[in-house]
Amino acid sequence: KSSAPKLPLYPLPPRSKPDNTVLTEDLKTPDNHVTRDPRLIRLTGTHPFNVEAPLSNLYDEGFLTTKDLHYVRNHGAVPRVEDSEIMDWEFTIEGMVNNPIRMTLADLMRDYEHQTYPITLVCAGNRRKEQNIVRKTKGFSWGAAGLSTSLWTGIAIGDLLKAAMPQHGARYVCFEGADKLPNGYYGTSIKLSWALDAERGVMLAHKMNGETLPPDHGKPLRVVIPGQIGGRSVKWLKRIIVTKEPSSNWYHIYDNRVLPTMIGPEISADLPETWKDERYAIYDLNTNSATCYPDHNEILDLRGSQSAYNVRGYAYAGGGKRITRVEVTLDKGKTWILADISYPEDQYRLASEGEILYGGRIDMSWRESCFCWCFWDLDIPIAQLQAADDIMVRAMDEAMMVQPRDMYWSVLGMMNNPWFRVVIHKESHKLRFEHPTQPALMPGGWMERVKKAGGNLTNGYWGEQLAGEAEVVT
């Protein structure tokens, strides 16, 4: 018999850095109690804290992201909760319920069954910088690292809602956090039926990668909704309100929407009914992918012995759907090559029934939904890379919806998912790769370059000059 410890079949999170401190730039902000990793790229100045990791760092951490590199989207100051106060954190389930509940986190931990599974959170603004270059939106410039995956532990929100007994006619669940903002507490809603559907896996989470939630991720309690945009996963959760109508919270109406593309910043201010149209509210993520390697400005020395380069990146879909294929083109979409895909998430499905991780059941074996990103890769012979102008990637989901060639611009700049294009520059004995953009105000990327050169980024050819463009002849 071997005495070696049995390794789990599924990935565990990489070790997070033990020595994060409060950073100098945070000392003069309300977040002067929050320790952070200096590698994170700030997207909205110093404060509030909105960050993504450098894309290659994010990819290098693998399937699971540490709290150090997990993207953060804060609308204001991080509510301060001491470790000693965690168990006394109070929250309510109220509204259209026959049994309103006020409870503490200690009650929740004691009275309900806990689950642990991996969930990829994605900001609706992921890849927004590309949109901002085409035309300025009202949103700040996310690169392609506005997503992260962790093991979340908590209780199925459906269990709690059932205990509160929703009334006939109730159709929505509103969530409200403790973060007080200019337009009130942050809040939003989802459909009650989704919250009650175990397959959808909506969770009230109190642990991230096995530890108490970090302050930036909702300490001590947050909602986590697999397959939907991060903006619905309310942090620092204080109130759960069952309602007949969607949330009327300012942030539910005026954030996380994809208005029709012809609505620009000026006219959008005069269209309250358009903002309130629930058809434009984003819930499920759309299908997306990006190339992580070659990285932006990566150099490939052609004098080496390498015969192929392993191009690789991530892909995800929404609403529990699986990515069913990822394809790469080296000739601007004329022909496509099938990439390999790995789905690390599926390894958790192999855990024994009842297996516990971080105090929660790994509740995956029966689940058919995909909650996480997957990884694609493709070996491309160097000679083919040398002959190509660019590498583009697109993913398709199980409903056979494929990422489009064209960007769908909208006033808030969200859900950007056209083919991700990396340009190949030929320099003496070298190839240099250029991503579409760099996050925040960082310069670089072919979009900025092409635009400066007068290229029309929305001509269906990435702003490359078509010989005789605008003279398309019928």
Next chain:
Amino acid sequence: KSSAPKLPLYPLPPRSKPDNTVLTEDLKTPDNHVTRDPRLIRLTGTHPFNVEAPLSNLYDEGFLTTKDLHYVRNHGAVPRVEDSEIMDWEFTIEGMVNNPIRMTLADLMRDYEHQTYPITLVCAGNRRKEQNIVRKTKGFSWGAAGLSTSLWTGIAIGDLLKAAMPQHGARYVCFEGADKLPNGYYGTSIKLSWALDAERGVMLAHKMNGETLPPDHGKPLRVVIPGQIGGRSVKWLKRIIVTKEPSSNWYHIYDNRVLPTMIGPEISADLPETWKDERYAIYDLNTNSATCYPDHNEILDLRGSQSAYNVRGYAYAGGGKRITRVEVTLDKGKTWILADISYPEDQYRLASEGEILYGGRIDMSWRESCFCWCFWDLDIPIAQLQAADDIMVRAMDEAMMVQPRDMYWSVLGMMNNPWFRVVIHKESHKLRFEHPTQPALMPGGWMERVKKAGGNLTNGYWGEQLAGEAEVVT
């Protein structure tokens, strides 16, 4: 008090023709017992019967389609079932169930609760003719009328499955029809979890628009699956088999799949593992739309007093998702105009709880899914039409996935959903409109014309000659 009968809030089917007969061309086929409407366009010669209505006729019938014009996809001869035999029709629920069931339609009618609601069925091949013009697929040439909507009455399949008690580890439900074909009985499968989910509305139907199922639509019993391709809604149902794995039926493996685009007809024959890859099997419909008016070859006389033309058509999405916007472009996608959308399906949601139609409860008030097509329309000033080369339409679904500019060609030619393009020809005092194709072997449409003129239909510009094409300059 008025004695006028109370009109329902929701559409009822148009009257179907009482005088359909067995058509001359069917007399020498095994279908010589089936009455049909001569307006239907045959897509595969005389037999088997695969038909769609002329697009304008389909649209003119409105939200609900009569049996006369409902599209039909038959793989072989229609099983002959006399009216007197209907109630004795036997079928089974077997496989991984603790309580296998063999029952007759009479048993089903007596022992289970019945429901009635509208469902749009769509053939996975809808709009395939467009793909066949780009490159011949293995499938026959559907136009854009390979879809129809009826009121279906039957029982929730979940009720029956629960009675059969699926065993632990069961994950799929296979269906098998009575239509014996070269490769066995027609059969396929869906996920067991979908069949058990009331929200998905999977039905065992015995009535269509209030009447016994017509022979072409599965008389006397069929599966009807909202939001999924028609190929999963097995007709002439004989067996329901609960399994651990997806169906191994020949038609499940070698039909209704979207293989990766680079797999052509020749190599596909040597790729058994690719065919068996469930990721390529189609279940949920993808998002699609088409223009019905102006019709193909419709003439608009510019000397009339009309100041605008009401362009209009249909749109649908899959998996219960709602179409959240429809947009029209008159300048090849540079700018888009928002169309109006009507959702007649929502009127059924207003029916009183417990209201009965055709012997089934109108079970819609609590349902949040969309099971049906919707209609879009847009008034376009005549001057704008005169100035434009074409009218294109695209729809977006609630997951913010939008129809793409580019066609996704695949070897079976399925799920074709690029922007639907109607070309505008300027003739003296007239505009003439040209659809992409005409169904079956019918000539006509700009795709055929452009291709014959040497245009490359996949250049991102509908094969229009780009001045200096192929000289895209980096």
